[in-house]
Amino acid sequence: MLDELTEKLEKALKKITGQGKITESNISETLREIRRVLLDADVNYKVAKDFIEKVKEKSLGQEVINSVTPGQLITKIIYDELVELLGNQSSELEVNPNGLTTIMLIGLQGSGKTTFSAKLAKYLKNKKQNVLLVAADVYRPAARSQLKILGSQINVPVFSIDESNDPVTISVESLKYAKENGLNTVIIDTAGRLHVDDEMMIEAAKIKERVKPTQTLFVVDSMTGQDAVNSAKAFHEKVDFDGVVLTKMDGDSRGGCILSIRAIVDRPVKFVSLGEKLDSLELFYPDRMASRILGKGDIVSLVEKAQAQFDEKEAEDLEKKFRENKFDLDDFLKQIKMIKKMGSLKSLLGMIPGIGSQIKNADVDDKQLIVVESIIQSMTKQERANPKILNGSRRKRIARGSGNTIQDVNRLIKQFEQMQQMMKMLNKNSGKFNLPNMKNFRIN
Amino acid sequence: MNIFKNLLKETFAKTKDNIKSSIKSIFGDTKINFEDLEEILLKSDFGLEFTEQIINELKKTSNFNDEKDFNNSLKYLLLNKINKNNSNADLDINKLTIIQIFGVNGSGKTTTIGKLTNYYISKGFKILIASCDTFRAAANEQLKKWATLNETKIIEDFSKDPASVAFEAVKTAKNEKYNLLFIDTAGRLHTNKNLMLELQKIDNVITKSIDENILKLNWLIVDGNSGQNANKQYEEFSKFVKIDGLIITKLDGTSKGGSVFQIAVNNNKPILFLGIGEKKDNLVKFNPEDYINSLLE
Numbered sequence: 202m203l204d205e206l207t208e209k210l211e212k213a214l215k216k217i218t219g220q221g222k223i224t225e226s227n228i229s230e231t232l233r234e235i236r237r238v239l240l241d242a243d244v245n246y247k248v249a250k251d252f253i254e255k256v257k258e259k260s261l262g263q264e265v266i267n268s269v270t271p272g273q274l275i276t277k278i279i280y281d282e283l284v285e286l287l288g289n290q291s292s293e294l295e296v297n298p299n300g301l302t303t304i305m306l307i308g309l310q311g312s313g314k315t316t317f318s319a320k321l322a323k324y325l326k327n328k329k330q331n332v333l334l335v336a337a338d339v340y341r342p343a344a345r346s347q348l349k350i351l352g353s354q355i356n357v358p359v360f361s362i363d364e365s366n367d368p369v370t371i372s373v374e375s376l377k378y379a380k381e382n383g384l385n386t387v388i389i390d391t392a393g394r395l396h397v398d399d400e401m402m403i404e405a406a407k408i409k410e411r412v413k414p415t416q417t418l419f420v421v422d423s424m425t426g427q428d429a430v431n432s433a434k435a436f437h438e439k440v441d442f443d444g445v446v447l448t449k450m451d452g453d454s455r456g457g458c459i460l461s462i463r464a465i466v467d468r469p470v471k472f473v474s475l476g477e478k479l480d481s482l483e484l485f486y487p488d489r490m491a492s493r494i495l496g497k498g499d500i501v502s503l504v505e506k507a508q509a510q511f512d513e514k515e516a517e518d519l520e521k522k523f524r525e526n527k528f529d530l531d532d533f534l535k536q537i538k539m540i541k542k543m544g545s546l547k548s549l550l551g552m553i554p555g556i557g558s559q560i561k562n563a564d565v566d567d568k569q570l571i572v573v574e575s576i577i578q579s580m581t582k583q584e585r586a587n588p589k590i591l592n593g594s595r596r597k598r599i600a601r602g603s604g605n606t607i608q609d610v611n612r613l614i615k616q617f618e619q620m621q622q623m624m625k626m627l628n629k630n631s632g633k634f635n636l637p638n639m640k641n642f643r644i645n
Numbered sequence: 646m647n648i649f650k651n652l653l654k655e656t657f658a659k660t661k662d663n664i665k666s667s668i669k670s671i672f673g674d675t676k677i678n679f680e681d682l683e684e685i686l687l688k689s690d691f692g693l694e695f696t697e698q699i700i701n702e703l704k705k706t707s708n709f710n711d712e713k714d715f716n717n718s719l720k721y722l723l724l725n726k727i728n729k730n731n732s733n734a735d736l737d738i739n740k741l742t743i744i745q746i747f748g749v750n751g752s753g754k755t756t757t758i759g760k761l762t763n764y765y766i767s768k769g770f771k772i773l774i775a776s777c778d779t780f781r782a783a784a785n786e787q788l789k790k791w792a793t794l795n796e797t798k799i800i801e802d803f804s805k806d807p808a809s810v811a812f813e814a815v816k817t818a819k820n821e822k823y824n825l826l827f828i829d830t831a832g833r834l835h836t837n838k839n840l841m842l843e844l845q846k847i848d849n850v851i852t853k854s855i856d857e858n859i860l861k862l863n864w865l866i867v868d869g870n871s872g873q874n875a876n877k878q879y880e881e882f883s884k885f886v887k888i889d890g891l892i893i894t895k896l897d898g899t900s901k902g903g904s905v906f907q908i909a910v911n912n913n914k915p916i917l918f919l920g921i922g923e924k925k926d927n928l929v930k931f932n933p934e935d936y937i938n939s940l941l942e
Contacts, residue, residue: 237693240687240692240693241692241693241694241873242873243690243872243873243874246684246687246688309870309895309898310751310753310895310923311750311751311752311753311868311895312751313750313751340923341787341923342786342787342789342790342791343783343784343786343787343789343790344783344787346782346783346786347781347782347783347784347786347787348782349783350782350783351782354782395895395897395898396898396899397897397898397899422751422868422870424749424868424871424872424874424875424878425870425871425872426690426870426871426872426873426875426900426903426904427687427688427689427690427872427900428690428870428898428899428900428901429870429872431898431899431900432870432898432899449749449750449751449834451834451836451837452749452834452835452836452874452877453835453836453874453877454872454874454877455873455874457872458872477750477780568839
């Protein structure tokens with residue numbers, strides 16, 4: 202995510218690293234480069250201009266202390282400015298503690314509202330909320346069916362009045378339905394609309410007025426260009442919203458529209474949505490995002506993500522097994538399942554400092570995990586506990602049973618043996634167990 | 646053509662005013678301020694590189710006496726760059742044409758197919774639609790509603806993979822003497838290699854099942870709101886499938902589609918249609934001159 206922006210900024214910063222002090226002349230090229238980076242990243246031209254001005258102002262006034270290089274100093278200034286532009290602190294979704302929390306989603310067509318509404322529903326459901334999805338998009342053909350299907354995938358009820366073409370009525374009725382059925386969170390998926398379509402904007406405002414949502418979220422495609430500021434501004438003025446959601450961040454868009462929107466409309470980014478899987482949703486942390494942009498990686502969110510998914514007890518058991526060298530294929534399978542819960546491998550790897558840009562072109566194939574899983578699942582209990590007994594005919598059977606080739610099975614066993622080997626060495630060296638390094642954890 | 650001009654003029658009313666008044670202000674100072682022009686082009690998503698290129702060429706090519714002079718040079722420059730051959734949208738009704746539609750999620754593929762169907766029906770084509778988006782929930786229903794609206798037949802089968810549905814559709818199109826087959830594919834981010842390979846597979850299956858009497862075209866749909874990432878989209882998609890033409894969608898807002906114009910120029914590919922709304926007739930054939938005029942007049 203955003204690794205390209207990072208790469209480019211790194212390049213621009215290298216130009217002043219190692220120079221004596223910050224002068225008008227040695228900073229001008231860097232600033233020009235940063236402007237180029239920002240514009241290529243679709244940061245609004247005016248926002249980019251202001252940003253450069255600020256950085257320049259602050260840099261020139263600065264005394265360079267002996268212990269830091271001008272490059273480090275400017276990195277710090279750019280970082281601080283970025284964080285400020287992105288909104289200083291992370292912003293959680295507000296909920297209504299004593300009653301019904303209503304969340305209304307608005308945005309342009311194709312920004313990803315319906316997919317996001319299902320993701321949000323799943324996210325809140327995992328937080329033990331009783332969620333209701335509301336199909337208030339009566340215009341796009343089959344929008345209601347899409348939401349119903351997504352709802353059934355995550356076991357969240359979907360409220361729809363198929364014979365009604367009035368999103369206001371549907372939204373109002375949904376609140377009643379939620380109260381009657383003991384549901385405490387309502388997510389209203391409205392139709393995509395253009396910010397210049399007055400009629401549709403008035404309709405959105407009307408829904409908002411009647412529903413009085415706890416939070417209104419503006420959903421934006423991260424690939425949006427310069428016009429992001431216009432639509433954000435119009436939605437802000439005509440409907441108003443409490444936060445922004447950035448979608449499709451699993452692509453290689455540089456996401457500059459985050460900076461633009463934040464600069465034009467003072468509303469925090471609440472969520473970042475990546476991928477089509479319904480659990481690929483992340484909270485937005487401006488400081489981490491700024492770090493990421495500057496190539497410092499994001500080890501903090503990796504750790505937190507791991508913590509949320511790993512059951513403490515299970516981890517302890519696992520650690521013990523590692524230490525006693527009793528780690529078997531069943532444990533391996535458990536680990537793979539946990540990793541899968543954490544999200545895509547690529548997004549996990551992207552968070553580790555220093556390797557973000559390296560893996561940009563590497564093929565990290567989540568499907569390989571499924572292959573490994575299927576192979577292990579085709580083994581007997583005995584085989585999983587003691588892979589040594591896997592002779593040729595057993596391997597043949599497993600390959601056939603799991604729908605893979607014998608080579609796949611052989612490779613997995615070999616890698617597992619290598620991993621055991623590695624664990625042995627780790628144990629010898631430190632006596633303390635650390636999470637295996639993901640870089641060595643190659644599956645294909 | 647008049648309809649096109651009016652629609653486009655209305656659509657671009659905001660842009661036009663913007664550029665016009667900005668150019669006026671450029672000349673207000675009696676000297677040409679290229680920084681302002683840069684700003685205008687950047688704001689339209691033309692991208693820094695392309696913008697700088699245009700400005701450099703403009704600086705080289707002419708001396709300007711007044712606003713009109715400047716305007717004409719700019720117009721001429723842009724017109725000279727864009728591929729004007731969008732004849733690949735003029736299909737031959739006497740043979741079968743297969744058009745594969747693809748693009749990133751939410752770019753407007755299904756809606757565009759609905760509108761394209763309407764467009765070609767009005768030209769007398771007998772149209773078949775294949776629903777190869779077996780991924781997104783209810784995608785085929787959305788397409789079906791369009792098919793019902795246009796009274797066209799649709800091939801779908803959720804139990805099959807997209808390539809098999811495409812194969813079936815090609816067979817049906819041949820056997821039942823259709824003139825035009827649209828293949829609707831699932832939205833996919835160009836960074837997702839597996840999905841790109843899936844698209845390639847659909848493409849291969851179609852190519853293998855046709856002969857020289859059948860024309861096959863691949864059209865990439867790009868959201869007119871996209872910024873510079875559109876370049877990446879084009880680049881990646883073209884690595885996996887041949888791209889014959891581009892369609893810009895959602896131009897009824899305030900965005901200008903400059904990033905797609907830039908792609909079309911850099912890769913010498915024609916822009917075929919512009920999507921300017923959600924109704925079935927909100928599609929216009931791209932006319933380079935009118936487009937540029939509407940941007941700059």
